Amino acid sequence: VHLVESGGGLVKPGGSLRLSCAASGFTFRTFGMNWVRQAPGKGLEWVAVISYDGSNKLYADSIKGRITVSRDNAKNFLYLQMSSLTAEDTAMYYCARDYSPFMFPAFYFDYWGQGALVTVSS
Amino acid sequence: QSALTQPASVSGSPGQSITVSCTGTSSDVGGYNYVSWYQQHPGKAPKLIIYDVSRRPSGVSTRFSGSKSGNTASLTISGLQAEDEADYYCSSYTSTSPYVFGTGTKVTVL
Numbered sequence: 001v002h003l004v005e006s007g008g009g010l011v012k013p014g015g016s017l018r019l020s021c022a023a024s025g026f027t028f029r030t031f032g033m034n035w036v037r038q039a040p041g042k043g044l045e046w047v048a049v050i051s052y053d054g055s056n057k058l059y060a061d062s063i064k065g066r067i068t069v070s071r072d073n074a075k076n077f078l079y080l081q082m083s084s085l086t087a088e089d090t091a092m093y094y095c096a097r098d099y100s101p102f103m104f105p106a107f108y109f110d111y112w113g114q115g116a117l118v119t120v121s122s
Numbered sequence: 123q124s125a126l127t128q129p130a131s132v133s134g135s136p137g138q139s140i141t142v143s144c145t146g147t148s149s150d151v152g153g154y155n156y157v158s159w160y161q162q163h164p165g166k167a168p169k170l171i172i173y174d175v176s177r178r179p180s181g182v183s184t185r186f187s188g189s190k191s192g193n194t195a196s197l198t199i200s201g202l203q204a205e206d207e208a209d210y211y212c213s214s215y216t217s218t219s220p221y222v223f224g225t226g227t228k229v230t231v232l
Binding site: 036043044045046049058060061094096099105107108109110112113114115 | 123125156158160162166167168169170173179211213215218219220221222223224225226
């Protein structure tokens with residue numbers, strides 16, 4: 001199982017960014033996927049989950065309305081579209097696989113990528 | 123949804139046992155047996171080490187064990203080793219979020 005995030009970088013306050021997560025080594029279309037973020041020196045914060053087929057999505061209240069999670073099962077990619085970014089969104093963003101296939105929610109995250117760093121600053 | 127409460131740091135000598143607590147409410151830890159623990163070494167991604175309160179994924183050392191009583195879950199590391207020095211996070215399913223993590227605990231091997 002291999003998860004590789006990309007799309008991070010420096011963005012100005014109020015700006016937008018789309019993160020991608022390339023998945024390989026497993027049957028992507030059968031597992032729900034999550035985004036979890038970690039601000040510098042801080043703890044983990046769950047951000048969003050999307051079901052294996054993309055039909056169900058849930059978001060953390062702290063960021064709901066400013067993000068959209070999506071996936072392309074034909075290309076084995078997970079995405080996170082973020083908008084109206086503030087300094088509080090500065091964090092490492094990890095994509096993480098659900099522990100069990102076909103479940104929603106699946107309660108645990110068994111494989112994680114190495115993260116994409118998003119820095120929001122003027 | 124507020125983060126679950128963990129001690130900021132716990133330390134122990136090699137070979138000792140330590141316990142990390144994780145306190146929530148009846149809406150998360152106390153209400154469901156969907157508690158998990160993650161180990162994170164500096165600069166690395168988290169790793170799942172306990173799920174369903176006390177179950178270990180394949181390949182995780184038997185030195186790691188989990189339990190729960192009421193609104194508090196616990197992670198015990200037995201026979202502490204230098205490689206166990208890391209940050210540890212609990213997580214629980216919640217009635218609202220659906221997931222919440224703990225504040226994190228830095229485990230130091232003296």
